[in-house]
Amino acid sequence: xxxxxxxPFKIDRPMTIQPTSILCVLAxxxxxxxxxxxxxxxxxxxxxxxxxxxxxxxxxxxxRIWVTDSGRDRVLGYGSDGQPLITLGSRGRGPGQMxxxxxICVADDGRVYVADTGNHRVLAFDxxxxxxxxxxxxxxxxxxxxxxxxxxxxxxxxxxxxxxNERVQIFTHAGEPIGxxxxxxxxxxxxxxxxxxxxxxxxxxxGAYRCIVFDNAGREISxxxxxxYFPGLFSLMAGVETFRDRIYVSDAENHxxxxxxxxxELLQKWGLHAIRPREGRGKLxxxxxxxxxxxxxxxxxxxxFDDRVQIFGRGEEVVEGGDVFRLIxxxxxxxxxxxxAGSGHWLLIAEPETQELLVFDTQIPExxxxxxxxxxGRRMGQFHGPDGIHIDGEAQTVVVTERAGRRLQTLxxxxxxxxxxxxxxxxxxxxxxxxxxxxxxxxxxxTLEWTIEPSAVTRDGDGRIFLLDARNERVHVLSPGLAxxxxxxxxxxxxxxxxxxxxxxxxxxxxxxxxVDALNRRVQVxxxxxxxxxxxxGTPGLPFDRPxxxxxxxxxxxxxxxxxxxxxxxxxxxGKPAGSVGGKGIRRSKFFKPRGVEVDGRGRVVVIDHGNHxxxxxxxxxxxxxCFGARLxxxxxxxxxxxDPSDYEE
Amino acid sequence: MLKRIxxxxxxxxxxxxxxxxxxxxxEIPGASDGxxxxxxxxVQADGRVQWLRGRAPWPSEEGIGVESNGGxxxxxxxxxxxxxxxxxxxxxEVRVFDAATRSWLVNADLTxxxxxxxxxxxxxxxxxxxxxxxGGYDVPGMLLHMVGHWELYVDLTEGAITERAQFDxxxx
Numbered sequence: 001x002x003x004x005x006x007x008p009f010k011i012d013r014p015m016t017i018q019p020t021s022i023l024c025v026l027a028x029x030x031x032x033x034x035x036x037x038x039x040x041x042x043x044x045x046x047x048x049x050x051x052x053x054x055x056x057x058x059x060x061x062x063x064r065i066w067v068t069d070s071g072r073d074r075v076l077g078y079g080s081d082g083q084p085l086i087t088l089g090s091r092g093r094g095p096g097q098m099x100x101x102x103x104i105c106v107a108d109d110g111r112v113y114v115a116d117t118g119n120h121r122v123l124a125f126d127x128x129x130x131x132x133x134x135x136x137x138x139x140x141x142x143x144x145x146x147x148x149x150x151x152x153x154x155x156x157x158x159x160x161x162x163x164x165n166e167r168v169q170i171f172t173h174a175g176e177p178i179g180x181x182x183x184x185x186x187x188x189x190x191x192x193x194x195x196x197x198x199x200x201x202x203x204x205x206x207g208a209y210r211c212i213v214f215d216n217a218g219r220e221i222s223x224x225x226x227x228x229y230f231p232g233l234f235s236l237m238a239g240v241e242t243f244r245d246r247i248y249v250s251d252a253e254n255h256x257x258x259x260x261x262x263x264x265e266l267l268q269k270w271g272l273h274a275i276r277p278r279e280g281r282g283k284l285x286x287x288x289x290x291x292x293x294x295x296x297x298x299x300x301x302x303x304x305f306d307d308r309v310q311i312f313g314r315g316e317e318v319v320e321g322g323d324v325f326r327l328i329x330x331x332x333x334x335x336x337x338x339x340x341a342g343s344g345h346w347l348l349i350a351e352p353e354t355q356e357l358l359v360f361d362t363q364i365p366e367x368x369x370x371x372x373x374x375x376x377g378r379r380m381g382q383f384h385g386p387d388g389i390h391i392d393g394e395a396q397t398v399v400v401t402e403r404a405g406r407r408l409q410t411l412x413x414x415x416x417x418x419x420x421x422x423x424x425x426x427x428x429x430x431x432x433x434x435x436x437x438x439x440x441x442x443x444x445x446x447t448l449e450w451t452i453e454p455s456a457v458t459r460d461g462d463g464r465i466f467l468l469d470a471r472n473e474r475v476h477v478l479s480p481g482l483a484x485x486x487x488x489x490x491x492x493x494x495x496x497x498x499x500x501x502x503x504x505x506x507x508x509x510x511x512x513x514x515x516v517d518a519l520n521r522r523v524q525v526x527x528x529x530x531x532x533x534x535x536x537x538g539t540p541g542l543p544f545d546r547p548x549x550x551x552x553x554x555x556x557x558x559x560x561x562x563x564x565x566x567x568x569x570x571x572x573x574x575g576k577p578a579g580s581v582g583g584k585g586i587r588r589s590k591f592f593k594p595r596g597v598e599v600d601g602r603g604r605v606v607v608i609d610h611g612n613h614x615x616x617x618x619x620x621x622x623x624x625x626x627c628f629g630a631r632l633x634x635x636x637x638x639x640x641x642x643x644d645p646s647d648y649e650e
Numbered sequence: 651m652l653k654r655i656x657x658x659x660x661x662x663x664x665x666x667x668x669x670x671x672x673x674x675x676x677e678i679p680g681a682s683d684g685x686x687x688x689x690x691x692x693v694q695a696d697g698r699v700q701w702l703r704g705r706a707p708w709p710s711e712e713g714i715g716v717e718s719n720g721g722x723x724x725x726x727x728x729x730x731x732x733x734x735x736x737x738x739x740x741x742x743e744v745r746v747f748d749a750a751t752r753s754w755l756v757n758a759d760l761t762x763x764x765x766x767x768x769x770x771x772x773x774x775x776x777x778x779x780x781x782x783x784x785g786g787y788d789v790p791g792m793l794l795h796m797v798g799h800w801e802l803y804v805d806l807t808e809g810a811i812t813e814r815a816q817f818d819x820x821x822x
Contacts, residue, residue, distance in 0.1 A: 438810035
């Protein structure tokens with residue numbers, strides 16, 4: 001046997017992969033033949049396909065595997081051999097129904113707890129899959145939730161990461177609130193929690209890029225981590241698991257899992273970014289929550305980005321030397337983020353891994369990278385979770401929101417338009433920054449329940465800023481000088497109410513505000529003073545699945561990306577369908593989970609083809625014009641007749 | 651080792667691209683005894699960058715001033731050395747004025763930093779401004795450790811809004 005979960009790990013050779021713990025098999029399975037010529041060790045067991053954005057996993061009694069099939073609003077139960085056994089829940093808000101579930105845990109008696117994230121509650125099902133009860137509702141008081149995520153159980157307690165309220169609440173197994181974990185400094189965005197049999201409690205605080213460890217009595221005993229891609233650092237923590245005094249953190253944007261002692265000593269790290277699109281079988285791509293079977297016989301890892309769950313078991317031999325390529329390659333894995341902005345001859349895209357803003361010049365047909373702005377940090381001029389972007393191409397002024405940092409910054413691109421196009425990191429000059437934590441919850445005569453969490457942003461011809469507030473599910477309108485003027489929206493599914501809004505845009509005349517109301521699967525239209533006008537849901541023929549981004553052309557035509565159906569939808573200014581482009585795939589005009597969309601200064605429709613790590617450009621009639629991004633992922637679109645798509649698709 | 655200091659502001663670059671009326675290298679070589687009227691340069695719409703409008707009053711000593719990038723402040727810094735040294739500590743003072751009224755702001759919430767954008771790094775120290783008896787801010791122990799182009803940032807916070815004034819320093 002090549003590894004033992006009981007064997008203490010020795011870190012005297014930190015650059016050597018020694019398969020001494022359960023998740024080490026992840027690394028070895030993902031290692032591919034090493035430079036030393038040794039063959040990979042086949043601890044990879046199997047993949048569960050056919051899921052839609054699985055975000056959370058747990059292993060319960062009888063080694064049954066439970067997965068939140070978040071994109072389909074349900075929970076699936078499998079045998080340890082990957083055979084499907086049972087389905088829990090369906091889309092909705094009623095008893096036992098759920099919306100975008102993102103957390104799960106299973107009690108020894110087989111009761112399944114599910115974080116019904118979109119409905120801001122926790123559901124309990126008995127071992128037969130019958131709904132038992134719900135815990136909590138949207139709110140900030142004790143026992144209520146905002147965006148519940150990871151769950152964990154010990155003998156008497158249920159721990160719930162109440163991410164939107166920046167706390168970890170504790171309940172009895174019957175759902176009675178009994179307190180909360182109290183770290184020495186407040187949580188910033190706890191996304192997952194794990195408890196082991198020895199009373200060790202670990203919380204992945206993604207907002208602070210750190211893992212916080214508590215003893216059984218809730219006393220903090222250590223904290224470790226920071227933002228970055230070097231060993232021991234994190235970029236988008238997505239899951240945490242504990243097993244026999246070890247802590248395993250799923251480090252999504254670094255495409256790896258790191259193993260620590262309870263004191264925070266890094267013991268191992270594993271993971272190799274998939275080389276080919278959708279490549280799996282041990283390669284890791286945005287790993288999310290993970291679980292280790294109580295028996296220690298196998299481990300399970302969610303990869304929502306690639307719609308799969310991988311299962312790993314014991315291998316047969318030891319690999320010395322490991323994957324040298326991975327060990328010496330300490331660069332981040334840059335990808336295009338969710339949003340972009342274009343105006344004049346500028347195109348801006350956020351890069352999540354580096355937290356930089358990529359600035360492209362589009363004077364030539366293929367956008368050319370001319371600057372990088374920001375980078376992770378909490379000072380002005382740096383970014384903490386850059387999200388929304390808006391650029392006024394004529395004035396060369398830019399607005400950037402930071403969802404994690406809860407700030408908005410404005411900057412100017414200092415460029416001579418007559419000068420030769422060249423890369424220049426000194427291009428940005430930051431102007432102002434609005435800190436929403438300092439602004440507080442009293443905004444424009446209203447008292448908000450939560451501090452503003454800024455997301456998508458745009459600006460009208462008068463310089464007013466329209467800002468999507470993801471946490472309060474509202475749109476705030478700010479003066480050009482960043483003073484709040486008024487807001488509209490609010491949580492709900494009625495006319496003018498929003499659930500999980502993902503993007504907004506203004507009509508060319510500034511008289512209409514289009515808001516992508518993602519979880520309600522519709523686009524709502526308001527006038528510029530926030531009065532609800534109408535909404536549309538994509539019908540007839542093709543209702544929205546998971547709409548995300550929106551762009552408006554000069555003639556009022558609307559372009560909306562649908563992440564769930566992998567298409568770009570086209571509508572007229574009144575929301576009547578006018579066509580679509582796409583479908584799932586990697587060839588030209590195909591998408592994999594498209595996100596942001598923008599009409600650039602040349603009138604092209606630019607789509608962030610997020611899952612294919614590239615951006616594609618179209619005419620407003622939907623004709624393919626080109627793409628740019630990671631070479632391997634753009635090749636199939638550039639050379640559609642000279643490759644076999646099966647080479648790129650599992 | 652001294653090195654020549656060339657100080658410009660955002661306006662210099664903006665001016666070259668037509669965003670302002672003319673390039674301005676702002677140096678205040680000596681005392682200016684009283685308020686200086688704002689120039690007649692047009693003020694752009696609020697929320698956009700308002701470039702330098704004119705010299706600020708400067709009561710004494712030698713300083714280098716710029717208008718903040720949003721036009722709210724006039725900021726002057728005074729190196730306490732004849733020339734900024736390479737990789738040696740030096741002291742400086744920063745004074746902040748209201749750009750509209752030209753009045754001295756003695757209770758500004760101020761942070762200071764310097765970075766080399768082309769290299770992607772900042773200083774090796776954390777600058778710690780301390781208000782002095784005159785209402786200015788002494789910044790001891792500044793350290794620019796590399797030859798090249800530095801940007802000196804003075805970030806001023808009122809309520810929830812921070813605005814940046816920045817200086818370019820070329821250390822040769």
